[in-house]
Structure formats: C-alpha cells, structure tokens
Amino acid sequence: MAQADLRFLGVDPDDEALYRLLLRRGGFGHAEVSRHLAHEAQQGIEPQDVYRRLTSLGLATETPGGLLAPVSPAKAVEGLVERQVDRLRAQLEEEAITSGVVDSLLAEHEKSLADGSRPADIQSSVQHIEGMAAVRAVIDELTFFTRTESLTTSPTGVLSQDTIDHARVLDTRILRRGVHMRTLLASPALDDATTMSYARELTTKGAHVRISYQPLERLIICDRTAALTPIDPTHTSKGAILTRDPGLVAALVSLFERMWHTAHDLPVSEDADATSAAFASTMERQILQSLCTADKDETAARELGVAVRTYRKHVASVMQRLGASNRFQAALLARERGWV
Known part of the structure; x- marks a missing residue:
C-alpha cells in the first residue's frame, strides 16, 4: 500500500520528510539538519x-538545548487538522463578509421593517429576547456580522467554564477577522483563576481587557449599531433587550466608554517574563515571521489563511504595539524582545 502523505493537511513533502526523519531519530540538531539539506540538495535553506x-506547523518543538524534537503523530495531525479547519473557516467568513451577501441579507431585513411585512412584535427597533437559549442565538448572529468593534462587560467578573467555552468560539471568530475587541470585567475576576486565564488568553489573541472596581452595567455592543442589555439585571436568565435604535445604541456606547476610562488594565501575571515571547500572540508571531520570509503581502496572507486586507490590518496593529515606524524596524524590535 502506498504511503499516505500530509499534503492534504498543508505540509510540504520536504517538511514531511524531515518530520518522519525526526520520528525515526527521536530528535536532532543543526548539524544533522545541515547534513540532511545537503544530502537532499536543498540549497539556500538554513537549519533555523x-x-x-x-x-x-506543530510538527516539532525546540528543546532548551537547541535540539529539534518531534511532536507525537496523533497530536501533530490533530493540530494540522485544526489549523486547516481554522484557515478554511477564516476564508469562508471573510468571503461571506466581503462578497456582499451580508449587505444583501441585511437589506432584506431593513426592507421588511420598512414595509411592515414582519410580525408586529418584531417590527420595532427594540426587541425582547426571552430565555438564555434565544439570547445566545442572537449573540451568535450579532458576532458573525460584527465587522469592526465588539464591546462587552461582565458585572459579576467571574465567568463559568460553560460561559467561557461558548464565548471562546465567538471571540476567536471575531478576533481572527481583526475586529477591535474591548472587554470589561468586574474586580472579582482577579480572584478567579479560570476567568483570569481566559482574560489573558483573549489578550494574547489581540483583545483589550480591563478590570473595573466600580459597578458595571451588563452590555454587549456590536459595531455601534446593535446592543444587548438584560431584561432584568438581577436575573439575566430571563432574557435580553436587543436594540438597533441609533440614539439608544449611542447612549449605551457612551456609558461603556465612561466605564472603560475608569477601569484598570489587566495586571501582569506574577510569573510572566517581560522579555518572553508569551507577550506576543500566536498571530502576532506569525505576522512577524511572515515579514521576514514572505516577499509579498499576498503570499503572506495566503500562507496564514487570511485575506490580504486582514493581514495588513494585523501588520499595522503589530507595528503600533511595537512602536515601529516601518516593517523593517518592527522585525528588529520583535527580535530584541524575543518575539521571533
């Protein structure tokens, strides 16, 4: 039977050959890599x-001693599958947004409001959504259509694992698209390890999280065009109020901004090293590496599985974070900080 290969999972045959060699050897260093490259007549490629x-690719890890060690086959393949699924999802979501289908569907929605063809109870720009299942369905829809900004608050501060599991899918979706996310957590979050772990996870993906010591109102605002607030703030399970009224949404955005400006930045973890790569998100590291390896934005975007527009938005964000005036300077500063 012919040997299966990993090309369908996005792995180049040369990289797969090295991974298989790693599995047979258990690991090797720069010298072994150099000999392998020479034997395979792969010129111009450095061991690094x-x-x-x-x-x-998630096929290997580098040990503290500088050796390249293989990741177990099951874990490696699982990671490759997730990578391809994430890439396909990102491409489909980007296409759904840029193709015009979103505007087309929203136009149908607006048309039905204008001609009064919708049922009386949902013609209003303010709707009552009853029950948590219905609220989550609305949140799913809102986040799918979010293009530029997501503002959220958590008045209790503590997030349950179930809430995090559901939110992670939605948050990852919009952060991958380059949406600007700001999240406010009440101060009890500081004493909850699960919540703080997720808050820091969000920051590594590009979100901005702050802690508030003042009372918070529960809000979800998407693109400053739609907002969700609870029907009963003391019993949020009853449901939510969805408003698209420009005046009401603007007032809620103003309320969020006031709460945001009185809040404090997420504290740095006690075991964090200010010079470690942990302060660069996975996407930021990939963007920085692409600046060093890809000659065109189109090539880099294709390799990362994102649209060129999204890639350039990430580049601008990384440059701003590093305080770099150009891409070359960004690469140098990133190396100084140990991000690449």
Whole structure:
C-alpha cells in the first residue's frame, strides 16, 4: 500500500520528510539538519528556517538545548487538522463578509421593517429576547456580522467554564477577522483563576481587557449599531433587550466608554517574563515571521489563511504595539524582545 502523505493537511513533502526523519531519530540538531539539506540538495535553506517551519506547523518543538524534537503523530495531525479547519473557516467568513451577501441579507431585513411585512412584535427597533437559549442565538448572529468593534462587560467578573467555552468560539471568530475587541470585567475576576486565564488568553489573541472596581452595567455592543442589555439585571436568565435604535445604541456606547476610562488594565501575571515571547500572540508571531520570509503581502496572507486586507490590518496593529515606524524596524524590535 502506498504511503499516505500530509499534503492534504498543508505540509510540504520536504517538511514531511524531515518530520518522519525526526520520528525515526527521536530528535536532532543543526548539524544533522545541515547534513540532511545537503544530502537532499536543498540549497539556500538554513537549519533555523527548518526549525521555524516545523515548529510553526506543530510538527516539532525546540528543546532548551537547541535540539529539534518531534511532536507525537496523533497530536501533530490533530493540530494540522485544526489549523486547516481554522484557515478554511477564516476564508469562508471573510468571503461571506466581503462578497456582499451580508449587505444583501441585511437589506432584506431593513426592507421588511420598512414595509411592515414582519410580525408586529418584531417590527420595532427594540426587541425582547426571552430565555438564555434565544439570547445566545442572537449573540451568535450579532458576532458573525460584527465587522469592526465588539464591546462587552461582565458585572459579576467571574465567568463559568460553560460561559467561557461558548464565548471562546465567538471571540476567536471575531478576533481572527481583526475586529477591535474591548472587554470589561468586574474586580472579582482577579480572584478567579479560570476567568483570569481566559482574560489573558483573549489578550494574547489581540483583545483589550480591563478590570473595573466600580459597578458595571451588563452590555454587549456590536459595531455601534446593535446592543444587548438584560431584561432584568438581577436575573439575566430571563432574557435580553436587543436594540438597533441609533440614539439608544449611542447612549449605551457612551456609558461603556465612561466605564472603560475608569477601569484598570489587566495586571501582569506574577510569573510572566517581560522579555518572553508569551507577550506576543500566536498571530502576532506569525505576522512577524511572515515579514521576514514572505516577499509579498499576498503570499503572506495566503500562507496564514487570511485575506490580504486582514493581514495588513494585523501588520499595522503589530507595528503600533511595537512602536515601529516601518516593517523593517518592527522585525528588529520583535527580535530584541524575543518575539521571533
């Protein structure tokens, strides 16, 4: 039977050959990589490039001693599958947004409001959504259509694991699209390890999280065009009020901004090293690596599985965070901080 390969999971045959060699050997260093490249007549490729490719694919890890060690086959394949699924999802979501289908569907929605063809109870720009299942369905829809900004608050501060599991899918979706996310957590979050872990996870993906010591109103605002507030703030399970009224949404945005400006930045973890790569998100590291390896934005975007527009937005964000005036300077500063 012919040997199966990993090309369908986005792995180049040369990289797969190295991974299989790693599995047979159990690991090797720069010298072994150099000999392998020479034997395979792969000119112009440095061992560090091989290290970077295999580790970025999740096929290997670099040990403290500088050796390249293989990731177990099951874990490696699982990671490759997730990578391809994430890439396909990002491409489909980007296409859904840029193709015009979103505007087309929203036009139908607006038309039905204008001609009064919808049932009386949902013609209003303010709707009552009863029950948590219905509220989550509305949140799913709102986040799918969110293009530029997501503002949320958590008045209790503490997030249950169930809430996090549901939110992670939605949050990852919009952050991957380059949406600007700001989240406010009440101060009890500081004493809850699960909540703080997720808050820091969000920041590594590009979100901005702050802690408030003042009372918070529960809000979800998307693109400053739609907002959700609870029907009963003391019993949120009863449901929510969805408003698209421009005046009401603007007032809620103003309320969020006041709460945001009185809040404090998320504290740095006690065991965090200010010079470690942990302060760069996975996407930021991939963007920085692409600046060093890809000659065109189109090539880099294709390799990362995102649209060119989204790629350039991430580049601008990384440059701003590093305080760099150009891409070359961004690469240098990133190396100084140990991000790449």
